[in-house]
Amino acid sequence: MAPNKAQVCLELRHIEIGFGGxxxxxxxxxxxxxxxxxxxxxPNGAGKTTLFNVICGHLHPDRGTVLFRGEDITRRPPHHxxxxxxxxxFQIARPFPEMxxxxxxxxxxxxxxxxxxxxxxxxxxxxxxxxxxxxEHKAQLPARELTxxxxxxxxxxxxxxxxxxxxxxxxxxxxxxxxxxxQAVDLVKGLRSRGLTLLIIDHFLNLTAKVSDRxxxxxxxxxxxxxxxxxxxxxxxxxxxxxxxSRQKVVKDDKIxxxxxxx
Amino acid sequence: MMKKTVNPPVLLGTAFxxxxxxxxxxxxxxxxxxRVLGFAFxxxxxxxxxxxxxLTGVISLGHAAxxxxxxxxxxxxxxxxxxxxCITILAGGGxxxxxxxLWHLVFKKLRGAPFALxxxxxxxxxxxxxxxxxxxxxxxxxxxxxxxxxxxQWAGLSVLLGRDPRALYYLFFALMxxxxxxxxxxxxxxxxxxxxxxxxxxxxxxxxxxxxVRTRFQALLLSAFFTALCGAIYPHLLGLVEPPLVFxxxxxxxxxxxxxxxxxxxxxxxxxxxxxxYPLDQLLFHSLLPVGHDAVYGLVVILTLLFFxxxxxxxxxxxxxxx
Numbered sequence: 001m002a003p004n005k006a007q008v009c010l011e012l013r014h015i016e017i018g019f020g021g022x023x024x025x026x027x028x029x030x031x032x033x034x035x036x037x038x039x040x041x042x043p044n045g046a047g048k049t050t051l052f053n054v055i056c057g058h059l060h061p062d063r064g065t066v067l068f069r070g071e072d073i074t075r076r077p078p079h080h081x082x083x084x085x086x087x088x089x090f091q092i093a094r095p096f097p098e099m100x101x102x103x104x105x106x107x108x109x110x111x112x113x114x115x116x117x118x119x120x121x122x123x124x125x126x127x128x129x130x131x132x133x134x135x136e137h138k139a140q141l142p143a144r145e146l147t148x149x150x151x152x153x154x155x156x157x158x159x160x161x162x163x164x165x166x167x168x169x170x171x172x173x174x175x176x177x178x179x180x181x182x183q184a185v186d187l188v189k190g191l192r193s194r195g196l197t198l199l200i201i202d203h204f205l206n207l208t209a210k211v212s213d214r215x216x217x218x219x220x221x222x223x224x225x226x227x228x229x230x231x232x233x234x235x236x237x238x239x240x241x242x243x244x245x246s247r248q249k250v251v252k253d254d255k256i257x258x259x260x261x262x263x
Numbered sequence: 264m265m266k267k268t269v270n271p272p273v274l275l276g277t278a279f280x281x282x283x284x285x286x287x288x289x290x291x292x293x294x295x296x297x298r299v300l301g302f303a304f305x306x307x308x309x310x311x312x313x314x315x316x317x318l319t320g321v322i323s324l325g326h327a328a329x330x331x332x333x334x335x336x337x338x339x340x341x342x343x344x345x346x347x348x349c350i351t352i353l354a355g356g357g358x359x360x361x362x363x364x365l366w367h368l369v370f371k372k373l374r375g376a377p378f379a380l381x382x383x384x385x386x387x388x389x390x391x392x393x394x395x396x397x398x399x400x401x402x403x404x405x406x407x408x409x410x411x412x413x414x415x416q417w418a419g420l421s422v423l424l425g426r427d428p429r430a431l432y433y434l435f436f437a438l439m440x441x442x443x444x445x446x447x448x449x450x451x452x453x454x455x456x457x458x459x460x461x462x463x464x465x466x467x468x469x470x471x472x473x474x475x476v477r478t479r480f481q482a483l484l485l486s487a488f489f490t491a492l493c494g495a496i497y498p499h500l501l502g503l504v505e506p507p508l509v510f511x512x513x514x515x516x517x518x519x520x521x522x523x524x525x526x527x528x529x530x531x532x533x534x535x536x537x538x539x540x541y542p543l544d545q546l547l548f549h550s551l552l553p554v555g556h557d558a559v560y561g562l563v564v565i566l567t568l569l570f571f572x573x574x575x576x577x578x579x580x581x582x583x584x585x586x
Contacts, residue, residue, distance in 0.1 A: 056470055057469075058466065058469075058470070077469070077474075077476070078466075078469035078470050079469050079470075079471075079472050079473055079474045079475065082469075082470060082471060082472040083472055087470075088470050090466075090467065090470075094464045094466060094467040095464070095467070096459070096460055096463035096464055096467065096468075097463060097464075098463055099459070099460075099463060106456070107456060107460045107468065107471050107473070108471045108472070110453060110456055111456075111457065111460075111468075111471055111472035111473045112471060112472040113472070158467075158471060159470075159471075161471070162471055162472055
């Protein structure tokens with residue numbers, strides 16, 4: 001548990017969801033306190049992104065409750081959850097490809113939390129956000145021309161533009177070069193200093209040990225371990241979940257996911 | 264801060280407005296020219312209305328459903344109660360809008376090709392219904408003897424809207440400008456940003472706070488209403504209506520052709536498409552190819568998609584910019 005923070009930011013109670021009879025999440029419970037950084041780890045298919053989609057309203061759980069600062073937001077539409085103050089990035093970046101990065105961020109500023117009229121005056125704020133993720137030099141190019149690492153950073157800037165209190169980061173460091181991973185670590189540390197609460201999916205453990213207060217390990221839709229990074233990473237169940245995966249899947253996944261950015 | 268720079272699009276827009284509002288008064292063109300341009304405005308309005316929905320990222324192949332329901336809405340009110348055309352036309356627009364609500368409820372989850380096919384199929388339902396409900400709609404015989412558009416009385420002058428080509432010209436010009444204004448809002452406004460973000464990635468838009476369902480619903484309702492409004496005027500122009508005339512594939516395809524040709528992602532693309540293609544078809548192709556001139560539309564779509572995938576509007580714009 002993070003020291004001296006008592007207020008609960010996000011709470012999941014008994015979340016269950018299945019698809020075509022296959023359970024994707026089984027009785028997941030989770031508490032994230034204000035200004036805490038919690039990472040979710042686990043092998044592929046563990047249900048990490050599914051959990052994000054449940055929190056953000058893209059998927060409706062079959063059972064269970066999602067509470068944000070005490071308010072029940074289960075089954076609310078995604079834009080409503082954004083207005084409450086939860087922002088997210090997507091594992092596979094989903095930029096608006098024909099818009100510039102500046103315009104991408106402007107959408108977040110105009111429609112996110114407190115994003116009401118006078119949106120034209122947000123222009124400078126959009127540039128500040130792009131500068132924060134070191135994209136100001138690409139602000140006026142079509143977003144489809146950005147590299148993988150730049151798209152990931154655009155995802156973060158755009159999510160921040162909605163002025164979230166809780167930010168969900170889905171694999172922002174996966175598949176990046178060591179240098180880009182370091183940039184991502186610095187970015188997350190910067191976010192923490194802004195007072196944000198962070199929930200991070202980190203399959204490859206790139207960020208986890210360096211920035212998280214707490215780890216939650218998922219495997220096949222179940223929470224198998226929760227605790228400090230050291231506790232969780234040394235837990236035999238977690239190790240065997242990852243090793244079990246290494247025999248079956250890691251080789252294939254490496255081809256797809258962990259190439260340093262080449263194009 | 265009072266310094267004003269002359270903005271080329273504003274200049275172009277003003278020139279466009281002045282030219283087309285003054286042109287019929289100069290006496291340069293014949294009645295035929297007036298009529299053809301008037302109908303170019305009419306089909307321009309139809310194309311703009313169609314594009315309002317297309318801007319949210321779905322292609323409809325079934326806007327003839329709205330057109331036909333609008334036409335039958337106004338024709339039936341006229342046939343049974345001889346209501347004023349102003350009322351019948353608005354009511355026709357309303358009937359199309361109701362069908363738009365139905366689309367929204369039933370096609371909510373459909374995108375891409377399934378959406379397009381569902382809209383195409385949705386034209387058949389009202390068409391078959393009207394074709395066979397002889398007691399109410401007179402079935403496939405159609406309705407004849409529908410009143411003309413009203414005459415305008417002003418300062419001792421009386422103009423028959425439906426008969427005078429210049430009056431019709433101005434009526435359709437105003438209609439196109441009205442739909443054009445709404446269409447422009449779908450670009451240059453907060454609502455326009457919502458529409459654009461939905462078109463580019465609806466999941467991402469939702470997670471950034473855009474109300475996807477509501478925005479798309481608004482665009483569909485406006486699209487259906489204006490299409491049905493055009494449809495509702497139609498029987499008053501012809502004096503008759505029958506199902507194959509208004510629930511026709513041609514009427515679903517024409518706005519699509521004009522928009523794609525002119526440029527779907529340009530505020531003025533559909534207008535450009537209508538003002539170029541329709542007069543070209545009526546004045547040139549029609550006399551050259553009296554039988555097969557409709558085939559030209561098909562050819563135009565294919566050529567546009569191959570060589571100007573963004574439409575001639577976008578192509579012209581890049582040409583002008585680099586010049």
